[in-house]
Structures are given as C-alpha cells and as structure tokens.
Amino acid sequence: MGDLIVVDNLTRMFGSFTAIKDVSFSFDSGSIFGFIGPNGAGKTTTMRILSTLDIATTGDAFINGYSVIDEPDKVRSMIGFMPDYYGAPKNMTIKDYLDFFARAYLLKGEKRRKSVEYVIDFMDMKKIQDKHVVTLSKGMKQRLCLGRALIHDPKILILDEPAAGLDPRARIELRELLKILAERGKAILISSHILTELSELCDSCAIIEQGKILSHGNVNEIQESLQLNNKSLPVISLSLLEPNEDILIHLNEIPFVEQVEEITKGKKFKLKVNGNKNQIPQILKNLIDSGYLVMEFKLEGQNLEDLFLNITKGEVQ
Amino acid sequence: MSTTIQKLDSIGEKITDYLSPLTIKEVRQSLKGKLFLSSFLLGIVACLIPTIGFAASGSSVLGPSAFMTYSVIMFIGICVIFPYLAFSSLHEDRLNSTFELVGITNLNSYQLVWGKWQSSLVQVSLFVSSILPFLTYSYFLRGLSILSILGIIVVAFFLSQIVNLLAILAASLSHLKSNRLTFYFIFVFFLAGGYSISIGVHASIAAMRGGVADFLNNFWSNSDRNSLLIAVFIIEWFLYELAAGQLAPATANRSSRCRYSLFALFSLILIWICVFLVQSTHGVSLYELSYFNYVSVAILICAVFIMGESDELSQVLFKKYTNSRGASSAIYNIFFIPGRSSGYFFLMGILFSYLLVYIAFGSNMSFLLYFSNAVFWLSLLYLINILPYNKYLTAPLRRTATIAIVAVLLFVPTIIFLFLDNQAGAILNYFNPSFFKSNSHLSEQTLLIGNAISAVVLFLLCFIRIRTSKKEIQTVRKFDAGERGATQ
Numbered sequence A: 001m002g003d004l005i006v007v008d009n010l011t012r013m014f015g016s017f018t019a020i021k022d023v024s025f026s027f028d029s030g031s032i033f034g035f036i037g038p039n040g041a042g043k044t045t046t047m048r049i050l051s052t053l054d055i056a057t058t059g060d061a062f063i064n065g066y067s068v069i070d071e072p073d074k075v076r077s078m079i080g081f082m083p084d085y086y087g088a089p090k091n092m093t094i095k096d097y098l099d100f101f102a103r104a105y106l107l108k109g110e111k112r113r114k115s116v117e118y119v120i121d122f123m124d125m126k127k128i129q130d131k132h133v134v135t136l137s138k139g140m141k142q143r144l145c146l147g148r149a150l151i152h153d154p155k156i157l158i159l160d161e162p163a164a165g166l167d168p169r170a171r172i173e174l175r176e177l178l179k180i181l182a183e184r185g186k187a188i189l190i191s192s193h194i195l196t197e198l199s200e201l202c203d204s205c206a207i208i209e210q211g212k213i214l215s216h217g218n219v220n221e222i223q224e225s226l227q228l229n230n231k232s233l234p235v236i237s238l239s240l241l242e243p244n245e246d247i248l249i250h251l252n253e254i255p256f257v258e259q260v261e262e263i264t265k266g267k268k269f270k271l272k273v274n275g276n277k278n279q280i281p282q283i284l285k286n287l288i289d290s291g292y293l294v295m296e297f298k299l300e301g302q303n304l305e306d307l308f309l310n311i312t313k314g315e316v317q
Numbered sequence B: 001m002s003t004t005i006q007k008l009d010s011i012g013e014k015i016t017d018y019l020s021p022l023t024i025k026e027v028r029q030s031l032k033g034k035l036f037l038s039s040f041l042l043g044i045v046a047c048l049i050p051t052i053g054f055a056a057s058g059s060s061v062l063g064p065s066a067f068m069t070y071s072v073i074m075f076i077g078i079c080v081i082f083p084y085l086a087f088s089s090l091h092e093d094r095l096n097s098t099f100e101l102v103g104i105t106n107l108n109s110y111q112l113v114w115g116k117w118q119s120s121l122v123q124v125s126l127f128v129s130s131i132l133p134f135l136t137y138s139y140f141l142r143g144l145s146i147l148s149i150l151g152i153i154v155v156a157f158f159l160s161q162i163v164n165l166l167a168i169l170a171a172s173l174s175h176l177k178s179n180r181l182t183f184y185f186i187f188v189f190f191l192a193g194g195y196s197i198s199i200g201v202h203a204s205i206a207a208m209r210g211g212v213a214d215f216l217n218n219f220w221s222n223s224d225r226n227s228l229l230i231a232v233f234i235i236e237w238f239l240y241e242l243a244a245g246q247l248a249p250a251t252a253n254r255s256s257r258c259r260y261s262l263f264a265l266f267s268l269i270l271i272w273i274c275v276f277l278v279q280s281t282h283g284v285s286l287y288e289l290s291y292f293n294y295v296s297v298a299i300l301i302c303a304v305f306i307m308g309e310s311d312e313l314s315q316v317l318f319k320k321y322t323n324s325r326g327a328s329s330a331i332y333n334i335f336f337i338p339g340r341s342s343g344y345f346f347l348m349g350i351l352f353s354y355l356l357v358y359i360a361f362g363s364n365m366s367f368l369l370y371f372s373n374a375v376f377w378l379s380l381l382y383l384i385n386i387l388p389y390n391k392y393l394t395a396p397l398r399r400t401a402t403i404a405i406v407a408v409l410l411f412v413p414t415i416i417f418l419f420l421d422n423q424a425g426a427i428l429n430y431f432n433p434s435f436f437k438s439n440s441h442l443s444e445q446t447l448l449i450g451n452a453i454s455a456v457v458l459f460l461l462c463f464i465r466i467r468t469s470k471k472e473i474q475t476v477r478k479f480d481a482g483e484r485g486a487t488q
C-alpha cells in the first residue's frame, strides 16, 4: 500500500491484558481519519504507539515507510502528537512554550521565530501570547496543545480527543482548522466520542471496541455495509410547511409505508418503510405530486452516532 | 541606538541557538519563578544581617568568622536549596508530562539530563555571584588568604554540581505520586552520604599514616587513586545513563548504554583484582586493601541492576534479542541483553571472584575488615532497590519492616560507636558502620566471626533477591515464548 500511514496488525499487551489486538488500518495525506470507540477501547494506546511513545507487543506501523518501532527517530519529525491530557509547566508564557518546542525540534534562528509566529497567528493566540500557560482555560490549553503539535510543520497529526471539553463555537473553529490543515496536505488521525462531528469531518474511519477494529473504511461504505446488515425497517422523518389534516389518511394509503407515527398533529411524522431503498424516493414523489408542501424528508439512522450505537455493544473494557 | 540594541538582540538569539533548548527553558522558567527569586533574596538578606553585626563590632581580625558565616549560607544555597529546585522542576515536568512530549521531539533523553544540569549550573553561578561581594568583604576583614577563599568557592561549586546531578537522577527515578521532599532527601542523603563516607574512609586511613595533608598531596599522583576516580566517574556515568533511560520513551533503547557503563566498571574491577593479586606478593598495604570497598560497591551496583532491571526498561532490545540464548552468547547476554534471567550468571561470576580473593587473602584479618564494608554498601543499595519509588529496579520487598531493620542495622551501631569512642579511631569507626571493626578491644576472633556473619548476610540478601525475582523470570519466559510463537 502506498499510504502515508499504514498500521499493520498492532497488538499491545499490558501484562496479560490485551489493550489492542490486531489493529490495522491505513490512510493517506490530505485526508482525515476518524478513530471512534467507547472509553477504554484502545484509541489512546494505538495513538501512543503511532507517535512512538509506546511500543507494540507485536505488529508494526509505518509512517511514510518508516517503522515506528525500528526507526522511531525518523518518524518523530514527521508527526505532531496532541495527547488527551494538558499538563502545563509553571512560569512559562505561551510564546516561551512554543519557542521551547521549536528549539526541541531543532529549528534555529529566523526559522524558529517564524514558525512560532505562524503558529500563534494560525491558532489566533496573538493577544494572549504573553499569558502564562498555567492560567489558560481548558479550551485555550487545548488550542495551545494543537499549536504545539504543529510547530515543526509535521506531515501527520495525531490528535487524541481534541474536541473534548470545547464549547460549540470552539468545536466549529477546530473543525475548520482541521479542514484547512487537511487541504494543505496533512494526514490527520483524530479520535473522539463526539461522533456526529466526525461524520462530517472525516473521509474515512475505523470503529474500535475492546481493542478490536469492528469496522473500517470510507464513512459511506461503512454506512452502506451497515444498512445491509440492518434488519430493522428504514425510518423516514417527514415534516410539512403547514399542518394538513388529510395527509395521515393519504400516507397510510401509500403502498410501501408500513406504519405512520404522528409527532406533531398534521405536520410532523415518522414513517416506517417496508421495501428496498429504491422505493423511498417514490414516496416523496407521491407526496409532492399530491400537492403536499414537504419541508423535510430524511432517512433516519444514518449518522455516525446511530451507526456507532448499532455496531458497538456498549461494553466498557 | 535602537539598531545597536536590535543587533545585540539578534546576536543573543543566535547564541541561544547553540545552547541546549532545555537549559534556556529552565533558566527562563526559574528566573520567572518565585522560588528562585525568594531563595536568591533570602541568601542576600541572610548575608546582610551578620554583615551589619561585623561592621558594628570594633575588633580587628574578623575575616575567618565572617567567612565562615557567608560560606555556610553559600553551601546551604547551592548544595541544598538549588539542587532541590532542580529536582522539583524535573519532577514537575514529568508530572505534567512535558517530558513525555519532549521525548518525541528531536531532543534525546541524554540532552534532557544534560540541559537540566547546565541550567542548574547557571542558577548556582548567579547565586554565588550574589554572595561574592560578601566573601570579598570578609577578605578585607583580614585573617584570610585570597587562595583559601577561592578554594572554598571552587569546592562548593564542584560539590553542588555533584549534588545537582544526584538531584536530577532522583527526580527521574522518583515515583510521581511520592512525596517530593521526602524522596529527594532520602535519595540525596544516601548517595551523597555514600560519597562522603568513601572519601572519609580514605582520609581517615591517610590520617593514621601521615595526616590529611599527606592524603591530599598524594591524591592526584597515586595511580590507585586515579583508578578510584575512574570508578567514581563510571558510576556517575551509569547513574546518568539510568536517568536518561528513565526519561526516554518506550521506543528508545534504554538499556544498552546503562549496560555499557556497567561493562566498563566490571572490566575495571577485573583489572584491579589482577593488579592486586600481582602486587600482593610484595605485601599489601592498608591503603590497597581499602579499595575493596569500592570493588564491592561497584560489583553490587552491577549486580543490583543486572538482576533487578525491569523488562520495561528496554522493550526494543527485548523484542530483538529474545532468541539469543546460546551458551556462546552468555557473556554478551549478561551485560547487553536486558532481562533478569541473565543475572544468575552474573551472580556466579561475582561469587567466583570473591572466592578467588578469599583464597588469596583469607588469612589477612585487615583485609576481611574492609571486606565487611560490603555489607554496608549492599544494604544501602538494597535499600534503594526496595524503596517503592523505583520504577526500573524492581521492588520485590517493599515492606517498611525491611527498611526499618536495615536502617537499624546500619545506623544504631554507628551511633553507639560514635559515642563510645572519642579517640582518633572514632572517625574510622564512624565511617565503617559494620559492627565488627578493628577496635582495640575486639579480638581477632571476634572480627573473624563478625565478618563471617557479614558474609552470610550478604549471601542471604542475594538469595532473597533471587527468590523474589524467580517469579518474574518465569513471566519473562512466558512472554518470550508468546512472542516467538506470535512472530513465527
């Protein structure tokens, strides 16, 4: 595989406990890969191995062709890792903090000054650059942590739950930042519990539970494979512009509609459809042809959150 | 005007490019911190108050007493407070996992330890320069030569660097949840204590022969002492490697360099023993015999590490070498392959060399006397080994009872002897804390019995160590088997 990141059968044991088992996936630059799983699934363990902080018991991972086990030094300058904890050193300003890490990545002179400035600008921290790191709010610390991961302009970003604890605005900002970074050709691995967010952001994803990958691939592919396995009937949510008393009778007459549930009287409904996917547009056509003013017509159970609940069993390790 | 300042600024920036990033960070952090500033100011104030007293009193030659006061303040500052600050900041950095993140930058852990040490050098220099005016003042109060003032400063500086290194080691080894202050003082007390004891033994022997002056004069010329210095250097090297290993991430080879230093130490010991055996045909002096203190220390350090090293220390190596278990690679395994099972062979090697020395000098009582010091050193290292703080030297017996027993064995007799004996031999008694020593009121038979007991205790401790690690060895083997099964 020519992918930038190839994870090949990683297994990590802590004593006799298997934290992850035969985890494999791969993705390429310019894409955002979502890593989804409940607490204790092994996301952090996998990410720590990828960022050369920990070592796999068996298996290997390759970053740009370099093994994280045999050539960790070569891997390190290519990755920026943002952990899920935010320790802050005392008596250090944001600028000093970034400057220190820039030095640690062996950036010198003008180059170092520029990259520190660039990160401060990019993360929009110009106004607070002289604030002490310990005094920052959680959201700000997270922002700084992402900035730190970017300081040496790595090809790959490994972000462990970067959105945890952020307010909605900060989340949207983070999402925008990540999109920009992906457009600039970075490969981003991101883990999260906040699934709705990842469904919009990620190109592909892996769902992990109890250390095993349950499903892996393109977000749409996963959705499709799931729907094939899904035995329950598809549900459509329907809402009209104006309440209409007659529609209930009409809906019950449509051939593929198995069951109608009225949510708001004459306005909002949930339809259970009996039949294959091709028949769903027929229902919409039918309604429009009959002159109903349809505001919303949506197949439910298709976002990642629902997929997630479908796939995982909710067993905490 | 402003352009000159800018130029200077940019030159300053360029210079910092050549310094360790960690040094810059530490110096910046400490200069901004309250702790540094307050200890700095406290030092000056502590010097100012007696100065007013000296100025007010009219007597003529005040130099020595003023100098004593100032240098005590200086010693406390640079040998106690600043090392603690270094310890504390490293502990803090490990606690907030800054070091974990630094571990995956382009800096390696050796640079981390080095940078930390350098930064403490900078801080100590700043502090000393603030005390310097007072020391100069004491010169003008008369009664002192400028050389003795300079000498004390140099000694203090040197000592503070050693204590600083120890503090850094302590911080890299300390358990993150442990009480910082307690751990620091236990660790530094034991190691610094160890150093001063070893120097003290030498000084006291020298004092018996020709006085301390003689000891100091010959210190740098005697080839034996040179090898002693080499040994001390190697042990420091080993401790440095250990600290760096502890700070490095799991993907780094954290074991080999520790073991290189041990190998160097072991080779030195072998050379030592050979030279000693050759020389002994011309009669053995008390001096030479005392080196066996160091031989035992060195061997025990090797033993504790090689037998006690956790597999966590170098999983990388462990992964690579799990198959090399042939007889031919036994020697290589002992020193370079992590894993406790190789410790058995090492232990046998030590026992054999002890046996050799016993056969050669078994009749020499004074030799046995010094040999019994080994028990003290073993207890010391064992104590360090079983303290619950240590991550990489496995801690099989953590019960406080053991610590208490060892402490009683070590210190109570020492203290008793210190009060019993006020003669010249008191120092020697103090520095040789085993029960059985060359006191005039002890017969040679008592000495012999005492040493026999010492030897039994020594082997008993080793035996306990082996017993307790047996279980761990089994788990290692299991891991081994699993590993191979999985890769094949």
Ligand SMILES: Nc1ncnc2c1ncn2[C@@H]1O[C@H](COP(=O)(O)OP(=O)(O)OP(=O)(O)O)[C@@H](O)[C@H]1O
Pocket: A014, A017, A018, A019, A037, A038, A039, A040, A041, A042, A043, A044, A045, A046, A084, A317
């Ligand atoms: N150092 C360790 N020693 C022993 N067990 C560990 C260690 N680190 C992780 N584990 C175990 O491995 C499993 C996976 O942990 P991991 O931190 O990777 O989960 P996670 O998916 O990141 O969970 P979360 O969403 O809560 O962050 C957990 O059961 C955890 O207890």
Ligand SMILES: [Mg+2]
Pocket: A043, A044, A045, A084, A160
């Ligand atoms: Mg996690």
